[in-house]
Amino acid sequence: DTGVSQDPRHKITKRGQNVTFRCDPISEHNRLYWYRQTLGQGPEFLTYFQNEAQLEKSRLLSDRFSAERPKGSFSTLEIQRTEQGDSAMYLCASSPRERVEQYFGPGTRLTVT
Amino acid sequence: EDQVTQSPEALRLQEGESSSLNCSYTVSGLRGLFWYRQDPGKGPEFLFTLYSAGEEKEKERLKATLTKKESFLHITAPKPEDSATYLCAVQVGAQKLVFGQGTRLTINP
Numbered sequence: 604d605t606g607v608s609q610d611p612r613h614k615i616t617k618r619g620q621n622v623t624f625r626c627d628p629i630s631e632h633n634r635l636y637w638y639r640q641t642l643g644q645g646p647e648f649l650t651y652f653q654n655e656a657q658l659e660k661s662r663l664l665s666d667r668f669s670a671e672r673p674k675g676s677f678s679t680l681e682i683q684r685t686e687q688g689d690s691a692m693y694l695c696a697s698s699p700r701e702r703v704e705q706y707f708g709p710g711t712r713l714t715v716t
Numbered sequence: 717e718d719q720v721t722q723s724p725e726a727l728r729l730q731e732g733e734s735s736s737l738n739c740s741y742t743v744s745g746l747r748g749l750f751w752y753r754q755d756p757g758k759g760p761e762f763l764f765t766l767y768s769a770g771e772e773k774e775k776e777r778l779k780a781t782l783t784k785k786e787s788f789l790h791i792t793a794p795k796p797e798d799s800a801t802y803l804c805a806v807q808v809g810a811q812k813l814v815f816g817q818g819t820r821l822t823i824n825p
Contacts, residue, residue, distance in 0.1 A: 607759070634811065645720075645803050645815025646760065659812060694759050703748050703807060707759035 605629075607708030609695050615714045616685055623681045624711045628697030635678050636705060637670055638694040639663065646694055652678060685715045718743045718808045722816035729794055729823050737789040737819045739804030747807040749787050751780050754801045754818070763802075794823045 608627045616622050628635050634653050638646035649668070651659045654675035664670075667685075672678040682689055692712050696705040719742045729735055741749065748767055752760035764773040766782040773780045777798065779790040789802055801820045805813040 636811070636813075638813075643817065645805070645817050646813075648812045648814070651811050659810070661812075696759075698811075704750070704762050704765055705813060706762055707752075710757075710759045712757075 607695055607697055607706055609693075609708040609711050611711060612709060613712050613714075615716065618685055618687060618715055620685055621681065621683045622685060622713065623679055624693055624695075624713075626678045626680070626695030626708060628677070628695070629699070629706060632697035632699050632706075633675065634698040635672055636696040636698075637678070637680050638696065638707075640692040640694055640710070641690075649680075682713075685713075687715050689713060690715045718806065718814050720804055720806055720814055720816035722802075722804050722819050724819060725817070726820040727822070729791075729821070731795060731823055731825050732793050734790070734792045734794070736791070737802055737821070739787040739789070739816055740785060741787070741804075741806050743806045743808060743814070749782055750805045750807070750813065751778075751787070751789055752803040752805065754803055756801075760803055791821070794821075796823045796825050799823045 610625045636651045637649040640646040650670050652672040667683045670680045692710045694710045696707045698705050721740045723738045751763040754760045764780040769784045771782050777792050781788045799822050801818040803818045805815040
């Protein structure tokens, strides 16, 4: 069990550019979550997948954000036309069937200049 | 609105000095309360899940307890390696976790 992995770990981009992050959940975990965390705050929920179906999206997830989980395995989170307010740590988590615990990856730190 | 409040925001202890962290919650229908540990620049590490008032869980120097309105994370005889931010979260609806802002714990040798 290698844990949840995220790529890249750090991303610096200029305002207005598009960025895409990848998350690989723990093998056989059917649920996958994205959260955003800013300095000094707890993580905030963005969206959730069960297998390939996106079942819930937060109001925080504006139309510039899109997430996919093709084939129910890895997931991608894309931010279009980045803004400075998008600077944060983006965390991915996964859960196994019939368990509620969410196991987090190391995160992708995004800096928008 | 579902809400989680942690106190204190920051806590400094000497090695061996036991203390407790508090997590107060307001949620319609608690499905689970979670404690995580987070080191700087890393993702949260799962510690405990509590489901009902009166439940307790232990792991090494940590013990988590739950009442109907709050949870405590007791740290007994802490060591410098216990220094981290401790996050409390409640499960809302089917899957979403709502987190508190965390307690930043520093253990001085």
